[in-house]
Amino acid sequence: MVALLIVATVLAVLPLFLILGTLVVKGAGSINPDFFIRRPVPAGESGGGVVHAIVGTLMMVGTASAIGLPIGIGAGIFASEWPGTRLALITRFIADVMNGTPSIVVGVFAWTWIVARQGHFSGFAGSMALAVLMIPMVMRTTEEMIKLVPHSLREAALALGYARWQTSLSVVVRTCFPGIVTGVLLAVARVSGETAPLLFTALGSNYLSTDIRQPMAALPLVVYNYATGPYDDWHRLAWATALVLIFVVLILSLLTRLATRSRFDGPR
Amino acid sequence: MTDVTTSAPATPVARLQGAATGDRIFRIVLSLAALSIPILLGFLVWELIKGSRLAISTFGLDFLVTSTWDPVTGKFGALPLIFGTLLSSLIALIIAVPLSLGVAIFLTEFAPNAIRKPIAFVVELLAAIPSVVYGLWGIFFLVPVLTRTVFPFLRDTLGFLPFFRGTIYGPSMLSAGVILAIMVMPYIMSVAREVIATVPGSQREAALALGATRWEAAWTAVVPYAKSGIVGAIILGLGRALGETMAVTMLIGNRHEIATSLFAPGYTMAAAIANEFSEAATDMHFSALAYVALVLFSITVLANAGARLLIWRVSKGRPGGGAGL
Secondary structure, X not given: OHHHHHHHHHHHHHHHHHHHHHHHHHHHHHOOHHHHHOOOOOOOOOOOOXXXXXXXXXXXXXXXXXXXXXXXHHHHHHHHHOOOOHHHHHHHHHHHHXXXXXHHHHHHHHHHHHHHHHOOOOHHHHHHHHHHHHHHHHHHHHHHHHHOOOHHHHHHHXXXXXXXXXXXXXXXXXXXXXXXXXXXXXXXXXXXXXXXXXXXXXXXXXXXOOOOOOOEOOHHHHHHHHHOOOOHHHHHHHHHHHHHHHHHHHHHHHHHHHHHHHHHOOOO | OHHHHHHOOOOHHHHHHHHHHHHHHHHHHHHHHHHHHHHHHHHHHHHHHHHHHHHHHHHHHHHHXXXXXXXXXXXXXXXXXXXXXXXXXXXXXHHHHHHHHHHHHHHHHXXXXXXXXXXXXXXXXXXHOOHHHHHHHHHHHHHHHHHHOHHHHHHHHHOOOHHHOOOOOOOOXXXXXXXXXXXXXXXXXXXXXXXXXXXXXXXXXXXXHOOOOHHHHHHHHHHHHOHHHHHHHHHHHHHHHHHOOHHHHHHOOOOOOOOOOOOOOOOOHHHHHHHHHHHOOOHHHHHHHHHHHHHHHHHHHHHHHXXXXXXXXXXXXXXXXXXXX
């Protein structure tokens, strides 16, 4: 039986290496300076890059973070500072429910909320969809990080005459600040790879645009459109884009894991 | 001593009052942040209902049990989508559950300490890969490999079953199920591992003392003890599989049809929304897709709430197992 368990483990570990291996083999060759600084060329021609999607992803994820992070972190601090209150219990439960909500549903929400009202697709609608995904994620990791801070630290600060808010911000939050930052990075990494909520909000675009009120390109959208398109050159760019995307996501996940582990050596 | 008291900027009473005001502001600001999460969810549900009102009032609950999907004549029924979502998730669970439980049991009960964390970490990294990358990899690597090796093998050996008959298409229900299995495995494995780790050591020791082998101890004493938590982990994985969009859209073939053969293309709720929403031309088409989103949302909320409850019951005092995922 134990042999079977070992087989199961090998089978479970295999896909990660297969995926990474295929991405490197098929994508690495297309990563060159052009890839990062040039716009796409017309279909059928070879060459070109994805600078429009890099700019689009940075702008949308940046906007989503500016809106989502303060709310998520604030809610996380609330839930850990007043853990037993009714609001904390409800918020925690709802955040878990939202974390399990399919991202495509959040896309439909952003469509009816913003795109349908404004009458056109926009990078802003995409940003809002990403922010909605980010808030519950950030709230839960912030809360988990603050829970790891020993209670004695809080008591010491209060005993020294610190006000509650000073204790929270300059002692408790400061102690676990690296943990909160890594949680934030993980959420940023997650939403950077999201495609479904952008399909009919940001829509995608072939032009380099910094106007968030207009349709915008994003790296995951490029992977989707090029992978399902008919041209070999598109497939080549899809692989390269996927490699860049996964490189960013994996590095951030790895950093998160290492930072939280070495610091607290606690659960996850 | 006198220096300290005279040079203090405010009297102790004034300082306490200042602190109380600060505390009040602090609490109000944070409560607003916390409050915005339930409000956001309420708003989301409201917008979904508003968006699907037209379809709800036209088709009612018949929407869930009829199969016509015709944007031209404006007749919509979501049965093939619901069927496809449930079937692809079921295939995913059939493949992923034994694998992830095997890994979880191996890691908690048998593996040497040195490799426990690295292996768990590698499997959990699968959860960080974007869905669209799974789709890309599926189209150009997994599906060609499956259609050349595993699918013909299944047809030859299990062809007496109706599920494994007929033409082998690349994009199919089974391809989508396989990619989903890989995607939900880290979630099930990670939560199952946490739950199994909370089983008291005395359970194992009692079984071993009665003469059980380590495998018998794990299977007869540890796993049953953690049963409801493991079920919770599986339902959590199910919740993920139900809502997965991009990889499934790219691999399932996108056909509004209920086929017996798993080699034939199908469709899921999430995939239909992803494919048709930006191209929908009529209000009714939009509304029908919003209705699909509402149904999908309700199913995943039920699955997730059930899973949380089960996990919470096992690891009492440690609510929110797997919250980081």
